[in-house]
Amino acid sequence: MKSAILTVGTEILFGSILNTNAQYLSEQLRLIGHDVMYHFTVGDNPGRLKDLLAYAYHDCDLVITTGGLGPTEDDLTKEMIASYFGETIVEFPEQTKILKEHFEKRHSVFTENNLKQACFPEHAQILENPNGTAPGFLLEQDGKMIVSMPGPPREMKPMFENLVKPELLRRADAVIYYRNLRTTEIGESRLETELMDLIDGQTDPTLATYAGEGECTLRIASKRKTRAEAIDAVDDMMMQVLERVGNYVFSVDDEDLEDVVLDRLHMDMISLAAAESITGGMFAARVTDKPGVSAFFDRSCVTYSNRAKMELLGVYKSTLDKYGAISPECAAEMAEGLHKKSKCDLCVAVTGNAGPNPDEGKEVGRYYIGVWYKGEVTVSEHFRQGDRGRIRRDACFNMFKQIYKVLFNKSLT
Amino acid sequence: MKSAILTVGTEILFGSILNTNAQYLSEQLRLIGHDVMYHFTVGDNPGRLKDLLAYAYHDCDLVITTGGLGPTEDDLTKEMIASYFGETIVEFPEQTKILKEHFEKRHSVFTENNLKQACFPEHAQILENPNGTAPGFLLEQDGKMIVSMPGPPREMKPMFENLVKPELLRRADAVIYYRNLRTTEIGESRLETELMDLIDGQTDPTLATYAGEGECTLRIASKRKTRAEAIDAVDDMMMQVLERVGNYVFSVDDEDLEDVVLDRLHMDMISLAAAESITGGMFAARVTDKPGVSAFFDRSCVTYSNRAKMELLGVYKSTLDKYGAISPECAAEMAEGLHKKSKCDLCVAVTGNAGPNPDEGKEVGRYYIGVWYKGEVTVSEHFRQGDRGRIRRDACFNMFKQIYKVLFNKSLT
Numbered sequence: 106m107k108s109a110i111l112t113v114g115t116e117i118l119f120g121s122i123l124n125t126n127a128q129y130l131s132e133q134l135r136l137i138g139h140d141v142m143y144h145f146t147v148g149d150n151p152g153r154l155k156d157l158l159a160y161a162y163h164d165c166d167l168v169i170t171t172g173g174l175g176p177t178e179d180d181l182t183k184e185m186i187a188s189y190f191g192e193t194i195v196e197f198p199e200q201t202k203i204l205k206e207h208f209e210k211r212h213s214v215f216t217e218n219n220l221k222q223a224c225f226p227e228h229a230q231i232l233e234n235p236n237g238t239a240p241g242f243l244l245e246q247d248g249k250m251i252v253s254m255p256g257p258p259r260e261m262k263p264m265f266e267n268l269v270k271p272e273l274l275r276r277a278d279a280v281i282y283y284r285n286l287r288t289t290e291i292g293e294s295r296l297e298t299e300l301m302d303l304i305d306g307q308t309d310p311t312l313a314t315y316a317g318e319g320e321c322t323l324r325i326a327s328k329r330k331t332r333a334e335a336i337d338a339v340d341d342m343m344m345q346v347l348e349r350v351g352n353y354v355f356s357v358d359d360e361d362l363e364d365v366v367l368d369r370l371h372m373d374m375i376s377l378a379a380a381e382s383i384t385g386g387m388f389a390a391r392v393t394d395k396p397g398v399s400a401f402f403d404r405s406c407v408t409y410s411n412r413a414k415m416e417l418l419g420v421y422k423s424t425l426d427k428y429g430a431i432s433p434e435c436a437a438e439m440a441e442g443l444h445k446k447s448k449c450d451l452c453v454a455v456t457g458n459a460g461p462n463p464d465e466g467k468e469v470g471r472y473y474i475g476v477w478y479k480g481e482v483t484v485s486e487h488f489r490q491g492d493r494g495r496i497r498r499d500a501c502f503n504m505f506k507q508i509y510k511v512l513f514n515k516s517l518t
Numbered sequence: 519m520k521s522a523i524l525t526v527g528t529e530i531l532f533g534s535i536l537n538t539n540a541q542y543l544s545e546q547l548r549l550i551g552h553d554v555m556y557h558f559t560v561g562d563n564p565g566r567l568k569d570l571l572a573y574a575y576h577d578c579d580l581v582i583t584t585g586g587l588g589p590t591e592d593d594l595t596k597e598m599i600a601s602y603f604g605e606t607i608v609e610f611p612e613q614t615k616i617l618k619e620h621f622e623k624r625h626s627v628f629t630e631n632n633l634k635q636a637c638f639p640e641h642a643q644i645l646e647n648p649n650g651t652a653p654g655f656l657l658e659q660d661g662k663m664i665v666s667m668p669g670p671p672r673e674m675k676p677m678f679e680n681l682v683k684p685e686l687l688r689r690a691d692a693v694i695y696y697r698n699l700r701t702t703e704i705g706e707s708r709l710e711t712e713l714m715d716l717i718d719g720q721t722d723p724t725l726a727t728y729a730g731e732g733e734c735t736l737r738i739a740s741k742r743k744t745r746a747e748a749i750d751a752v753d754d755m756m757m758q759v760l761e762r763v764g765n766y767v768f769s770v771d772d773e774d775l776e777d778v779v780l781d782r783l784h785m786d787m788i789s790l791a792a793a794e795s796i797t798g799g800m801f802a803a804r805v806t807d808k809p810g811v812s813a814f815f816d817r818s819c820v821t822y823s824n825r826a827k828m829e830l831l832g833v834y835k836s837t838l839d840k841y842g843a844i845s846p847e848c849a850a851e852m853a854e855g856l857h858k859k860s861k862c863d864l865c866v867a868v869t870g871n872a873g874p875n876p877d878e879g880k881e882v883g884r885y886y887i888g889v890w891y892k893g894e895v896t897v898s899e900h901f902r903q904g905d906r907g908r909i910r911r912d913a914c915f916n917m918f919k920q921i922y923k924v925l926f927n928k929s930l931t
Contacts, residue, residue, distance in 0.1 A: 404822055
């Protein structure tokens with residue numbers, strides 16, 4: 106189905122907020138086989154809004170709008186849609202009831218302008234909004250379909266996921282099923298080369314590669330009459346892919362590398378500690394983003410100064426004097442010292458230069474990671490071009506990757 | 519001037535990337551007095567692209583496009599603009615020379631399709647691109663203006679800032695000057711009340727408030743014939759504002775609170791250490807985002823476990839047993855202990871529950887911040903509703919705010 110996304114909101118045209126709705130909806134629609142032809146953004150202006158609707162239906166069968174469903178006079182999306190489809194706006198008593206209950210529960214005063222949120226085009230199918238006061242709606246006429254949802258993402262996303270997507274899938278003549286295989290330590294071009302005949306020879310399932318930071322995703326997708334058929338086709342292809350490049354695949358379920366690592370630590374109750382210099386706490390912040398990590402995550406020593414490296418990790422002054430803080434020797438001592446102090450099962454340490462200037466004669470982007478595990482320390486050397494943020498993110502990602510290699514006993518490439 | 523932003527790119531319609539260009543340009547245009555009427559996004563399709571151009575010029579005098587200027591056959595923005603304006607595409611020899619030099623410098627092979635990037639509508643004014651191979655261009659005809667720039671933000675933004683903005687300002691009949699005053703500890707509605715007569719009574723300069731996370735921005739803007747007049751008007755109004763709410767203003771130059779705090783620590787060479795539980799390293803990561811902080815930032819102890827709190831900070835077991843880790847008593851001992859161990863001038867500590875479940879009987883969102891400075895510990899209690907990420911970001915922001923209060927000797931609200 107050809108689709109257009111129309112976001113209504115002055116604050117988007119002002120540049121005050123990013124239009125994340127358009128991205129979210131585009132991705133969701135693509136995954137269920139829709140072609141998104143346009144994004145439009147317009148302010149709360151009745152004429153322009155109605156003109157754009159007409160413009161969109163020239164090419165598209167489905168228009169999805171977000172925003173402009175609120176109680177104020179500015180909110181005109183509903184009125185313009187009704188006008189375009191030649192519908193009358195009427196009050197839906199059931200919605201009035203829900204709305205009034207909502208206000209009562211919060212001990213808020215129900216002002217008359219709120220009634221607007223219980224009124225819809227007469228043939229609209231209401232989309233309930235458990236996360237706000239403005240419900241959405243769906244309307245079909247002569248093969249044209251409109252879906253209208255509130256603007257705030259935390260209201261719009263669950264509405265799309267729970268109510269709109271099932272409706273769209275019900276109308277689809279085929280089912281799309283896909284799996285994302287995540288790989289690391291293999292470049293996109295080599296991955297393509299290894300799978301060339303599978304990529305070129307197939308019309309369904311299709312294989313596509315997407316390069317990301319330090320990794321590459323392989324999407325296997327199938328569009329069939331039934332879901333069971335599509336799953337079979339995808340899983341069959343996955344087996345062929347795994348036979349060739351399985352060693353580089355860290356997840357067949359679209360998990361992030363860090364989640365794979367943290368899940369394994371948690372499952373096996375391997376206690377974790379970190380010592381961070383160049384990443385300055387980013388690694389620990391990523392780990393503790395996840396709830397429940399206190400079961401195995403003990404600490405991170407963000408030792409930015411040399412004094413802190415000596416006091417908290419027992420790095421020798423002689424090491425710092427001889428090799429400097431940005432050295433494999435220091436990374437190794439940080440990891441070992443961290444184990445001695447924390448007694449944790451797995452200790453990861455990182456030290457390096459994120460720039461913008463060379464430091465201790467080490468170029469910007471050079472860093473070292475040490476991992477202590479089962480009595481042994483592995484040190485790896487890394488280099489990343491780019492700005493400070495990019496280098497630090499890269500170092501953080503590679504800490505997870507080094508732990509992954511040690512835990513899963515991988516010596517890739 | 520009425521403007522439209524047209525972004526060209528299949529990857530945006532796919533939902534693979536966020537349309538940050540539209541936001542950036544909208545904000546920039548607004549700040550120099552343009553009204554942005556539309557955002558359009560379309561793929562590399564010649565017909566749809568040309569139709570949208572015509573549609574935009576119905577309402578607008580200026581259309582800014584990004585994307586679709588590359589060397590491949592897909593890249594059609596230039597051709598469609600030329601076609602709309604009835605221009606011929608011709609080679610600009612100076613651009614061919616620059617392009618070939620660029621390739622030589624990189625030892626890359628110059629393939630024929632690259633010549634496309636040296637061709638433009640005959641009356642185009644070229645916008646040089648020092649950050650990529652595709653230059654942009656500007657074209658004017660019968661009071662309609664088009665600006666066409668490459669898609670990658672790191673090429674587009676400097677091109678807009680250095681080449682396009684001056685052209686737009688040169689054409690403007692008035693100059694806009696504005697200042698953002700950043701405030702904290704005063705809500706948007708109270709801020710508006712305090713300044714009500716100034717907000718309502720004035721047509722120029724205008725005052726507008728914008729609520730952010732834990733803070734509120736006050737923008738004072740003036741549109742005058744000359745820059746000097748506009749600056750005078752804004753600064754005069756700023757004085758009146760500062761007289762009334764100056765105590766809540768932490769920056770008159772649109773700086774973030776954390777930058778104000780870190781700059782002061784750096785300037786006065788006040789050494790800083792942190793002890794983080796609920797934020798798990800986020801505070802340190804924010805601090806070390808900035809280059810040069812090693813001059814005063816010593817360490818952060820991310821003490822996630824109780825054992826780490828005792829070992830690294832000297833928190834007493836009896837305190838943890840009696841009050842729990844999520845308590846003002848623990849926050850105070852963390853800050854004090856951190857000072858004893860690190861000898862740093864300012865020591866900040868945080869402990870709390872980010873959820874998703876209650877912990878030690880403390881509700882999700884409750885946290886405590888302790889600040890040790892000049893021999894005294896100040897502990898503050900906080901509560902934030904929301905998900906884990908929001909609570910942690912709030913705690914991180916409030917660590918900076920508590921340091922701000924201590925450093926600048928503010929007792930706000």
